[in-house]
Amino acid sequence: MKTVKTATMGGRIVEPGSAMKFETGDWRSHKPVLERDMCIDCLTCWIYCPDDSVLVKDGKMGGFRYTHCKGCGICARACPKKAITMVEEDE
Amino acid sequence: MTGNLGINGDSAVALAWKQVDPDVCAAYPITPQTIIVERFSDYVADGEVETEFVCTESEHSAMTVCIASASAGARTVTATASAGLAYMWETLGIASGLRVPLTMTVANRALSGPLNIHCDHSDVMAARDLGWIIMFAENVQEAYDNAIMAMRIAEHPDVQLPVMTNLDGFILTHAIERMTPLDTHAVKDFVGEYKPLYPLLDVKNPVTHGVMDLQDSYFEHRYQVNQAMKASAKVIEQVFKEFGEISGRHYDMIETYKCDDADYVTLTIGSTAGTMKAAVDELRAEGHKVGAVKLKVMRPFPAQNLRDVMAGKKCVAVMDRHLIVGVSGPVFLEVAADLMDLPDCPKLVNYVYGLGGRDVMVEDLKQVYMNMMNDKQDKVNYLGVKL
Numbered sequence: 218m219k220t221v222k223t224a225t226m227g228g229r230i231v232e233p234g235s236a237m238k239f240e241t242g243d244w245r246s247h248k249p250v251l252e253r254d255m256c257i258d259c260l261t262c263w264i265y266c267p268d269d270s271v272l273v274k275d276g277k278m279g280g281f282r283y284t285h286c287k288g289c290g291i292c293a294r295a296c297p298k299k300a301i302t303m304v305e306e307d308e
Numbered sequence: 309m310t311g312n313l314g315i316n317g318d319s320a321v322a323l324a325w326k327q328v329d330p331d332v333c334a335a336y337p338i339t340p341q342t343i344i345v346e347r348f349s350d351y352v353a354d355g356e357v358e359t360e361f362v363c364t365e366s367e368h369s370a371m372t373v374c375i376a377s378a379s380a381g382a383r384t385v386t387a388t389a390s391a392g393l394a395y396m397w398e399t400l401g402i403a404s405g406l407r408v409p410l411t412m413t414v415a416n417r418a419l420s421g422p423l424n425i426h427c428d429h430s431d432v433m434a435a436r437d438l439g440w441i442i443m444f445a446e447n448v449q450e451a452y453d454n455a456i457m458a459m460r461i462a463e464h465p466d467v468q469l470p471v472m473t474n475l476d477g478f479i480l481t482h483a484i485e486r487m488t489p490l491d492t493h494a495v496k497d498f499v500g501e502y503k504p505l506y507p508l509l510d511v512k513n514p515v516t517h518g519v520m521d522l523q524d525s526y527f528e529h530r531y532q533v534n535q536a537m538k539a540s541a542k543v544i545e546q547v548f549k550e551f552g553e554i555s556g557r558h559y560d561m562i563e564t565y566k567c568d569d570a571d572y573v574t575l576t577i578g579s580t581a582g583t584m585k586a587a588v589d590e591l592r593a594e595g596h597k598v599g600a601v602k603l604k605v606m607r608p609f610p611a612q613n614l615r616d617v618m619a620g621k622k623c624v625a626v627m628d629r630h631l632i633v634g635v636s637g638p639v640f641l642e643v644a645a646d647l648m649d650l651p652d653c654p655k656l657v658n659y660v661y662g663l664g665g666r667d668v669m670v671e672d673l674k675q676v677y678m679n680m681m682n683d684k685q686d687k688v689n690y691l692g693v694k695l
Contacts, residue, residue, distance in 0.1 A: 218524075219524065219525045219528055220528060221528045221531045221532055221535070224525055224528040224529055224532065226407045226468060226505070226506075226532065227405060227406040227407035227408075227468075227517065227529065228406075228518075228519050228521045228525065228529050229407075229506050229515050229516065229517055229519075230515060230516035230519055231506060231513075231515050233514045
């Protein structure tokens with residue numbers, strides 16, 4: 218919790234990469250789900266993801282970082298093989 | 309450069325900037341500030357300064373460029389007036405909220421309409437709540453001195469707030485007065501090398517400025533601005549002291565004139581403070597116990613300084629060159645709130661005067677004292693209006 222004593226002057230963020238600490242996954246109403254068999258590992262989804270929430274392992278599509286994915290659906294729209302579908306969170 | 313100059317207020321501010329040689333100046337010309345920007349752009353074009361001069365398409369853009377350049381780590385100056393300051397309004401709050409230590413000179417001019425280009429304080433008073441340190445000048449010398457001192461105040465690590473130095477439009481901006489500039493080396497030594505805190509261009513220490521600041525932390529940041537504003541009083545007094553040592557010109561948050569034994573006192577801002585001293589001298593010669601106080605720094609509001617002087621007086625007239633329509637003058641409200649819990653609080657009255665450049669003569673100001681002495685006045689009075 219930020220107080221008058223701990224808040225930085227003017228709200229400056231002086232620690233690079235600190236967005237990782239701010240989890241936005243609970244903003245999501247729909248989550249992306251990968252159909253692994255249809256994926257060709259082109260990583261178009263990784264290029265398009267605005268929140269760095271597509272995980273890459275050994276150069277291949279490695280699923281999603283659900284702690285930060287806001288569920289915008291851009292990856293599903295961008296996927297050339299339609300291997301990603303957006304599923305409602307409570308389903 | 310030494311000795312005296314005959315120079316107008318705008319040119320004196322441009323001269324101060326020339327001697328400082330700031331990194332960036334972004335500005336848009338507007339009467340009666342125009343000469344500042346014209347003279348300074350001459351210095352840039354003639355290679356007398358190394359400043360990056362950005363001629364923007366509006367004041368909103370000018371202030372935005374200034375905020376960006378100061379955030380990047382550049383010592384930044386600008387100037388405006390009246391409608392130009394109004395056009396900057398939303399960005400003024402950003403400058404203070406993001407703790408950007410830039411400095412700006414405002415050539416005070418009435419806000420339209422109907423269209424008026426002459427002096428009153430409606431421009432600065434409409435911007436008084438936005439977190440800027442606000443200083444005023446009684447004469448050309450003070451306008452020059454303030455422009456130099458402002459940088460030291462803004463850039464101090466305990467302050468980190470923008471500073472606005474005001475001078476009365478035409479009365480000071482365009483009138484030629486005798487002025488003693490400092491030697492350029494003395495100016496450069498006084499302001500020193502600018503060491504920005506958390507500059508954006510420090511690529512080894514990346515920072516983010518201007519982030520989203522919602523319910524969980526905005527209040528804390530506004531509180532910090534309030535703390536910095538209050539802490540700035542000490543810094544301002546220290547800067548005044550050091551400036552006095554190199555210039556022989558000694559300033560304080562407020563200036564008192566023949567107040568010690570006075571029963572009736574006025575409080576004035578800007579060039580009228582000089583006229584007021586003449587009125588005090590004439591009334592003193594007639595045996596009246598009168599004095600005058602000049603408010604040099606309005607933000608931070610020098611509450612204790614005013615309480616110390618005003619306590620026990622019979623009557624204090626607060627002179628306002630701006631009218632909060634439907635209320636009174638703004639300085640009156642602040643003084644009244646400041647003094648109200650004094651056990652020996654003087655009777656407080658307000659005089660709204662000089663709107664749109666209406667002349668204020670010694671005789672007019674003597675009448676204010678006569679009204680106080682005869683107790684023939686309203687709580688809020690309109691000096692010089694033709695009813």
